[in-house]
Amino acid sequence: MFKLLQRSPPMPPPIPATSRLREFQDYWSGIGAEGVIPGRQHIQPGDIPGLLPYILILDYTNGQYRCRLAGTAIVEGLGQELTGRVLDDELLGSAFAGWFRRLETVRRQARPLSGEENLWWLSRSYRNFHWLCLPLASDGRRVDKLLMCIDWT
Template sequence: MPPLTLAPDHGSLMSQPLSDLVGRFRQERLQVLEPESAVGKLADHPKALTLFRAWQKWCRGRICPERADVEPLDIPALLEYIVLLDVEERDFRFRLVGETIANRYAIRLKGKTITQLMAGSSLDETLYEHRRCAQDRRPVLVTHTDAMTSLGDTRSYSRLLLPLGAQGPRASHIIGVMQFYR
């Protein structure tokens, strides 16, 4: 698949259908998961699997749980690997950042948006991944291996993004977990 080009005002894409979303990304690192079959696809990602199972419990038969349904006591071993983001009109703002993630990136993430922290192709990919989660209101698994370091991120990790808040046309928050491999 040839690289796509980012529309000039990529921030306004949040309200457009995903079929119109363009940007440069590597599809092989992104999986939009069906909740019914996600457990098998998360088997190699133990932290993601643990958060996914808690998320399923919080759903209580709904498409996704509300932010108020998140119970940290259900995931105490994950808290240092968790992020909570507010879905804004054009971006995603870090509301909570676990200690391991904060230490790994060595910059203050809390309170900042993705576009304040990233640029170029990495920004395009990251916004696309988060938009897919928020707009589709489905789990998104991102894997970044040593073979995928062409965008300048030398970290090997997996990241699971899960939507929170089913009212309205998209999720109002995203909860995620990162698992670092080196």
């Protein structure tokens, strides 16, 4: 079991904290058509093989976020598989409300958001990580997925 503690308030980019997150944001900024929000259909995994282990794709449906894909570095870092799971208080515990607000900010405002967190385990110490969450819109306008990158520090 782990517990997420917010280390710094979420902040909008333009400059993500790590080179991995900058690469991730640069990729997202370069896909899709000018003036529209990129969609999942624009992501080509072969273009970003070094980022794939650090990526989450979250589907938004009926007021919930379900993990469509969790990269191997995320699964290893958390010690559990997230793919197919709904992000809720059962999964995230007391951190759920804060994470839900962050995800909703990205979805509703259709803009990137980033931050730095601590991940605490009851039986171990902690790890820091930086994150960047980006909107995806299948139709170019309405955000229906979130693309997230987590960089363990």
